[in-house]
Amino acid sequence: MTTETTSLATPGEGGVSGFYDFPEEIQLCILSFLSPSDIAAFAATSKRSLSFCRSDAACASAGLWSCMCHRRWDSLTQIPRWGGGRVSYRSLYRTLDRWENLIGFWRRIGRGPPSASPPSLVFFEWGSSFLIGSRVSPSLTGYGVLKIPFIWMGFSLSGEPVSYLDPERRFDLASGDFVEAVDSDLVPVSVGFVGGNHFVVEERGFCRRSSSSDEEGSVVGGSSPPDCLMSDVYQYFANRTSTGRRHRRRERQGRRKLDPEHFMKVANCYPTPDRPLQGLWKGICDDMRLEFYLVTYDDIGGITCRRVGESVGPFSGYCPVFWTSNTTFIEPPFSIEEENIYQTREHIQPLDPSCINGSSLYERIVAHILRINSSYDLVIPDLSGNATDPRNVEGRIWQYKDGTFGFGFLRNNDIVDLKHIVLDGCLLDTV
Numbered sequence: 001m002t003t004e005t006t007s008l009a010t011p012g013e014g015g016v017s018g019f020y021d022f023p024e025e026i027q028l029c030i031l032s033f034l035s036p037s038d039i040a041a042f043a044a045t046s047k048r049s050l051s052f053c054r055s056d057a058a059c060a061s062a063g064l065w066s067c068m069c070h071r072r073w074d075s076l077t078q079i080p081r082w083g084g085g086r087v088s089y090r091s092l093y094r095t096l097d098r099w100e101n102l103i104g105f106w107r108r109i110g111r112g113p114p115s116a117s118p119p120s121l122v123f124f125e126w127g128s129s130f131l132i133g134s135r136v137s138p139s140l141t142g143y144g145v146l147k148i149p150f151i152w153m154g155f156s157l158s159g160e161p162v163s164y165l166d167p168e169r170r171f172d173l174a175s176g177d178f179v180e181a182v183d184s185d186l187v188p189v190s191v192g193f194v195g196g197n198h199f200v201v202e203e204r205g206f207c208r209r210s211s212s213s214d215e216e217g218s219v220v221g222g223s224s225p226p227d228c229l230m231s232d233v234y235q236y237f238a239n240r241t242s243t244g245r246r247h248r249r250r251e252r253q254g255r256r257k258l259d260p261e262h263f264m265k266v267a268n269c270y271p272t273p274d275r276p277l278q279g280l281w282k283g284i285c286d287d288m289r290l291e292f293y294l295v296t297y298d299d300i301g302g303i304t305c306r307r308v309g310e311s312v313g314p315f316s317g318y319c320p321v322f323w324t325s326n327t328t329f330i331e332p333p334f335s336i337e338e339e340n341i342y343q344t345r346e347h348i349q350p351l352d353p354s355c356i357n358g359s360s361l362y363e364r365i366v367a368h369i370l371r372i373n374s375s376y377d378l379v380i381p382d383l384s385g386n387a388t389d390p391r392n393v394e395g396r397i398w399q400y401k402d403g404t405f406g407f408g409f410l411r412n413n414d415i416v417d418l419k420h421i422v423l424d425g426c427l428l429d430t431v
Contacts, residue, residue, distance in 0.1 A: 107121055372407065373394060395409035
């Protein structure tokens with residue numbers, strides 16, 4: 001990288017155009033595609049390159065770091081509004097680069113609060129000048145999804161990354177600026193990253209204060225070597241302290257400290273052309289309750305579906321539903337037997353037909369069929385043996401032409417039709 005950028009940084013000689021012969025807008029556009037480490041290598045090639053890369057004031061809208069922020073996130077959020085326009089673009093880039101990993105679904109793990117546990121599924125998305133995390137759960141009617149914001153992440157007036165919880169659900173930031181949250185009755189928290197797939201939310205004053213170079217108490221930074229992972233994790237939990245000022249304020253308010261919450265990333269939560277059944281789905285079960293399902297592919301091509309719900313037992317919040325090791329679809333024309341299996345079953349519908357948003361479930365056109373086994377065969381392997389009717393565990397997936405699918409088992413007469421929870425990064429059917 002250093003050799004290549006040195007030639008770019010050298011003015012043209014002998015009629016050959018050099019990098020600085022291009023207009024400044026072109027130079028910024030080219031450099032904005034580089035990573036921060038490549039930018040550092042480029043800045044080290046000459047004094048002119050160093051000066052060019054140092055333009056980092058919050059008002060320097062035409063600087064290099066500004067261009068990098070706009071190129072990467074301009075279509076997702078309103079870059080100039082972050083921190084009220086007072087944060088440097090270099091700091092903004094580094095923070096958003098880390099926070100971007102939060103976008104998507106996460107699942108709460110570990111033991112919940114002693115009272116009623118909040119929904120275990122969390123969805124992070126971009127706001128106008130902040131990141132917002134919402135607890136997501138099935139509604140009591142139809143395919144609606146309850147979306148309750150609970151954590152806000154942005155910049156303070158001083159340009160520091162900060163995060164707040166809203167346990168009382170009294171703050172609405174949908175149309176406002178994040179800096180307004182500083183003076184509101186929200187709970188400041190620290191978001192600590194443990195690797196790339198695990199983070200911890202903990203009330204500030206009960207965990208170590210983050211430094212300016214490690215905002216939000218990131219436990220494992222990008223520069224941490226793999227062998228330091230566990231020592232960093234232990235150090236994180238060993239260094240939790242409580243400041244006297246916040247402790248006295250909590251005593252005056254009569255409020256107990258919030259319990260830390262741990263979250264694991266839900267990977268591969270969207271379907272792909274190669275894995276059309278993959279992702280998070282929602283469907284109405286035979287008890288007429290809406291449930292969330294996670295369908296995953298393993299390394300050898302098998303498929304497993306688990307129900308993602310609220311834990312009332314050790315495994316009930318993440319229990320298996322069906323699986324198969326053979327992902328070869330049955331293609332049309334289908335046999336008379338397969339036609340009868342599908343046509344003799346009823347689709348489970350919401351009680352209120354108006355709750356069916358989008359295409360009608362009554363007009364599904366089956367494009368492919370896949371044989372599956374129920375979770376009984378995972379928990380009790382001998383259940384599918386000769387002593388037991390295999391129809392107790394055998395089932396089908398019917399994939400429809402619109403990309404959605406339904407599943408059912410030969411032991412009953414129902415089909416659970418699954419719909420998308422999220423499409424193009426947006427939650428569907430929120431209520």
